[in-house]
Amino acid sequence: MKDHKNDPGAMSTRRLLARRRALAERLGSVEEVLAGTLAEQARRCGKVGCRCADGEPHGPYTYFTARPQGRGRARYVPAGAVEVVRRYLQRGEQVETVLAEISAINAELLARRVLE
Ligand SMILES: [Zn+2]
Numbered sequence: 001m002k003d004h005k006n007d008p009g010a011m012s013t014r015r016l017l018a019r020r021r022a023l024a025e026r027l028g029s030v031e032e033v034l035a036g037t038l039a040e041q042a043r044r045c046g047k048v049g050c051r052c053a054d055g056e057p058h059g060p061y062t063y064f065t066a067r068p069q070g071r072g073r074a075r076y077v078p079a080g081a082v083e084v085v086r087r088y089l090q091r092g093e094q095v096e097t098v099l100a101e102i103s104a105i106n107a108e109l110l111a112r113r114v115l116e
Pocket of ligand 1: 044045046047050051052053058
């Protein structure tokens with residue numbers, strides 16, 4: 001459902017400008033952002049006689065795939081780094097959401113011929 005309260009088309013230009021400023025201030029530092037996905041996967045190592053051959057696989061291990069996807073496949077994330085990666089991903093989503101809203105406001109300002 002669309003949040004009518006934040007619909008740029010329904011806001012006065014003055015409110016749009018104020019909201020744009022508030023959003024930009026809320027952004028804060030954008031250093032700790034990351035775009036991509038984490039996935040967990042269990043693995044079989046392939047060693048003869050290992051318990052994983054016919055029993056429990058190893059892991060699960062965590063893998064990160066960056067977005068946009070470059071040459072990268074999923075990269076292994078050490079267990080000690082998973083929480084940091086989660087934090088960066090969450091922050092990245094917040095920043096993307098705020099930037100998308102600022103962009104929508106600017107598109108509305110453009111439509112009103114008051115973008116400068
Ligand atoms: Zn194994």
